Amino acid sequence: MSDLAIETHALSKRYGTLAALDRVNIHVERGSIYGFLGRNGAGKTTAIRILAGLAEPSGGNARVLGFEAGRDRIEILGRTGFVIDKMLLPYMNGRDLLRLNRGFFPAHSHAQYDALARRYAEALEVPLDRKFRKLSHGNKTKLCLLLALAQNPELLVLDEPTSSLDPVITDQLLRVLVEDFANDGRTILMSSHHLSEVEKVADWVGIIDHGRLLLEARLDDIRSNYRRIRVAGEQAPATSPEILTASVSGGITEYVLCAGEEKFVADLRNNGATVLEVLPMNLSEIFLELAGRENNVPVETMA
């Protein structure tokens, strides 16, 4: 059995001339929480839809829990909880929806399913007696998540679960995901553009922009290894495979490094450059560095 819950190889999706995904390689370890980050339209939802078998890739392939996405759809869907559109049958209440969903998973006993549903419904505080269409946006999202959790999946794939949720519901939702689900050694892939939330819970992050995966790394590695280095002069003479980005502005060259900070700084000094400062970087700064270069990034994503 592979150590990877999700693995894509050169996954591509084209809509006419637009490359929604361009040779994307994602590796999600079993038991990890993977934050799939990107701006609106970056390609996150397209990738998730391919994993769920709702869309076909134009090239490459994807494996989910060892099964080929698309070809082994049923096996994947039996083991994975997908929350994509956050839209259920509007005329049904939570109890009806749980019953309807239970019918699709005959392998689980009714008692086990009902017990899980009760447990998560209490944890998430979902009103089960109200029709779906009458629920608030937050409760709709929570009910979608509840249905996915009640089917006791090995893997949860959530497309922007916290979008438009207030901070209290967001916190509640993330707590349930981490404490009740992921702590059992199960895997979560969660797409988002809310970096602070992902930073709270994720072990790994992948940053996608314009259909291309720009970065895939452990969050701890980002915290301990990624550095911003400012150097006086526009001709700072240093090259290294660890340089993520380099920019020159106002007589100062700024490097973003993903590793090898000490050696790089030493090389710069040996070349006669004056190193002004070496700063640690957080996820937001990395994200802005990679995905926010061309245009303004909304303030919410900078939070």
Next chain:
Amino acid sequence: MYLSKQWRESRIVSILAILSLALLFALVVKGATAIDTVHFDNRNYNGDFGSAFVPLFYVEAVLVGFWGWLIAGIGIGKNLGEDSGSFLLTRPHRRAWFLWSDWGYAMAQVAAIIVLTNLMIGLLMVHILHLMHLPAVVPLTEGVQSVSLFVMMILVSLGVLLFAGLIYSVSYFCTVLIQRTSGVMLGAGIFVGYLVLGALVHHYYPGIHFPNLIMGLFNIDNHRFSGFSNDLAIKFIARAVITMVFPIAAQLILERSEI
């Protein structure tokens, strides 16, 4: 469990259909009760008995066909239009399973209503024939002189089922094709277009007849059911094949659709 979803979505339409057919039947019974008071004598019978019921069959076919059209808007096409399709289609079942569940459920409902309705109509006909001291047979043409009322009602039921089934299948196909409930309007447009085109073609080329949607089942010629011809079996098979083409095409489309 999926059955509960289908019932929840179709129950209002189903109850309305049953009520309208019940109303129709009540009107017929009221008429029959009035006939009861008249002295029946088969000496007055001129063979026009069958044609007296033909308008009833037409009304039944139109009502059931309309109902088939309405429930075509309920199913996976509707769910796709409401964005709940991604929820359903990420349940561990083949897409074809959803489609054929919808189709099977709708056809079973259509069949049940037709059988019940025709059972009531048949009993009424037997009652009237009994009052007239006539055997429960229906006069036919095309070589066959007569057929039992029971056989006739089976053939009528099958014909109405195939008619309603075609309307349902075409309209359901359209909802899957455009991935929303309003596909039923396209389905209605196809049938209206077919009738208009058929009338125009017949007007300019009188020798050309488009196939009758009810397979000419209720045609009356010289007080006899001329629609019950010897090639009826072929017509039924051809209609069944045409009807099945649409859910199969819908399945092919749904399986290749990006949701």
